[in-house]
Amino acid sequence: RYLMRHRHTTPFEMCELKLHLRLPMDCWRQWIRHRTASVNEYSTRYSLAIDAAQTTASDQWRLQASSNRQGSEGFLEHDKGKIFSVREHELHELARTVYNERIEAGLAREQARKDLPLSTYTEAYWKTNLHNLLHFLALRMESHAQLEIRTYASTIGSEIVRRWVPMVWDAFNDYMFHAMELSKQEIDIISRLQAGDADGAWDIAVQYGFLPPKGETIKFNLERGEIEKKLEQLGIRPPWLE
Numbered sequence: 317r318y319l320m321r322h323r324h325t326t327p328f329e330m331c332e333l334k335l336h337l338r339l340p341m342d343c344w345r346q347w348i349r350h351r352t353a354s355v356n357e358y359s360t361r362y363s364l365a366i367d368a369a370q371t372t373a374s375d376q377w378r379l380q381a382s383s384n385r386q387g388s389e390g391f392l393e394h395d396k397g398k399i400f401s402v403r404e405h406e407l408h409e410l411a412r413t414v415y416n417e418r419i420e421a422g423l424a425r426e427q428a429r430k431d432l433p434l435s436t437y438t439e440a441y442w443k444t445n446l447h448n449l450l451h452f453l454a455l456r457m458e459s460h461a462q463l464e465i466r467t468y469a470s471t472i473g474s475e476i477v478r479r480w481v482p483m484v485w486d487a488f489n490d491y492m493f494h495a496m497e498l499s500k501q502e503i504d505i506i507s508r509l510q511a512g513d514a515d516g517a518w519d520i521a522v523q524y525g526f527l528p529p530k531g532e533t534i535k536f537n538l539e540r541g542e543i544e545k546k547l548e549q550l551g552i553r554p555p556w557l558e
């Protein structure tokens with residue numbers, strides 16, 4: 317726990333884990349961005365593409381989030397989702413039929429595969445050390461990560477890492493995953509609020525550009541929104557929201 321608290325990371329590099337992954341290509345495209353792992357992926361130049369694609373149940377079509385441009389929120393009504401699941405099935409069937417036609421005609425696997433959908437499964441061996449794995453989990457278990465990769469990451473965390481290195485898993489949750497990082501500006505604002513100086517906290521927020529000068533209309537500010545979320549978690553209500 318001390319090592320985790322003080323970011324003394326090299327001991328965690330001594331533990332290694334190798335996973336055999338099976339996941340859709342679109343999820344893999346996010347996964348492979350984590351460069352600090354050794355990877356060997358199933359080759360669809362050498363072998364036939366895996367004849368399976370990730371499918372979406374009619375009540376699992378997620379709606380575009382209004383507040384986060386790269387997120388989703390809520391689900392399309394079940395009835396409306398049915399048509400998208402039917403269309404998904406048709407698309408998968410067509411793509412697979414065209415792929416098989418190319419293969420049967422003797423076309424090269426490396427070219428025949430080019431129109432397969434991103435939902436097609438791939439497989440890979442993925443070897444990484446505990447330090448890099450925890451970094452991966454911190455990013456991909458987090459609420460901003462896409463649901464699909466978040467589900468894989470959460471399962472790796474709770475089903476594998478928790479059993480493999482229980483003390484590290486607890487320390488990771490306590491000091492990294494559920495911990496909160498405060499900027500200098502946030503500490504300044506919180507200190508004023510805790511001292512009962514609401515005007516002073518407001519003035520600092522103006523000074524740092526999170527709020528316009530008093531009296532002007534308060535407009536959207538990304539960093540102020542993030543501060544407000546942290547304050548909410550700490551049970552502190554900022555004066556400008558009163």
Ligand SMILES: Cc1cc2nc3c(=O)[nH]c(=O)nc-3n(C[C@H](O)[C@H](O)[C@H](O)COP(=O)(O)OP(=O)(O)OC[C@H]3O[C@@H](n4cnc5c(N)ncnc54)[C@H](O)[C@@H]3O)c2cc1C
Nearest residue numbers: 346349350351352353386448451452455456458460461462
């Ligand atoms: C919610 C979310 C949204 C994202 N959105 C996008 C997006 O819109 N577009 C996009 O392209 N990517 C996006 N990414 C991917 C992101 O930018 C990273 O590529 C990915 O999360 C891998 O993180 P990493 O580089 O820290 O991990 P790793 O590649 O495993 O690297 C671990 C650490 O090693 C160090 N490191 C590794 N390579 C280098 C290097 N070449 N130079 C310096 N330091 C290095 C860094 O400290 C890095 O943090 C997103 C990721 C998340 C979690």
